[in-house]
Amino acid sequence: MPYRWTDTTTTERQLELWPHRSLPRRGFAAFILATFTLITIPLYPLLGTFVLWGLLPFLLMAVGALWWALERSYRDGEILEVLRLSPQDISLTRTKRNTAPQEWQANSYWVRPELHQTGGPVPNYVTLKGNGRTVEIGAFLSEDERRALYGELASALAQARADGPPAG
Template sequence: MPYHWTDPDPDRRQLQLWPHNSLPPRGLAIFVLATFALLMVPLLSVLGSVLLWGLLPFILLAVGGVWYALGRSYRDRRILETLTLDETMARLTRRNPDGQELAWECNRYWATVEMHPHGGPVEHYVTLKGAGREVEIGAFLSEEEREALYLELLAAFRR
């Protein structure tokens, strides 16, 4: 699962969540290289002719487009959410892909964990409520992961 709990010290627990990336960076490089190689195979028949120079820019443009799109996908998924629970406070910070950091803090006693099975941006939407605000957590996780996260958060807030 793309989240894990850590216990930095006995009085504090920390949960880190991040989006799942199914293609590792090495796989990205292999995929782009394989795409380039497969697009070059038809050019073998026009090797040595002027037609090669007419087709080559379009093939390079296609490979560059694939590289850009996959790289953009990686950049857009650089999200990190960190929930810190100590004896009295709950603090959620979210670092967006552009580097902007958002924070929510609440007295742990008044904080509640809620799941909205329908009506949210995604099915089984998980939120934390307290200090007059309701904030989402793990919206980028799959539906099954959000359900498991909800149960883990309930147990963590009961401690």
């Protein structure tokens, strides 16, 4: 799963979430190379003709556009959400490329996870409600991963409440 729980101390836990990458960087390079190789096959009979120079720029532009689109997808997917949970408080920080981090904090005793099976931007939309705000978490995960995340969040919050009394 594209998220990981870690215990930072005996009472504090941290959850890191990131988008899944179905095409790793190594596969990206292999795909571009294979595309370039396959796209040049029809050019071999044209070697030494003026037609080659007429077609070559368009084929290179097609490979370049494919590279640019995949690279853009990688950049847009550089999202990291970090949830820190202790018996006293909970904080969520969402960091996205070229934007200021978004932060939310609340008393963990009063925070409630919610699973919106319909009505959200995606099915099984997971939110955290507390401190007068509702924030999304893991919207980029798959439907099954969001369902599993909801269960784990509910368990982790229940454990945090059991570990300590409400503060303030």
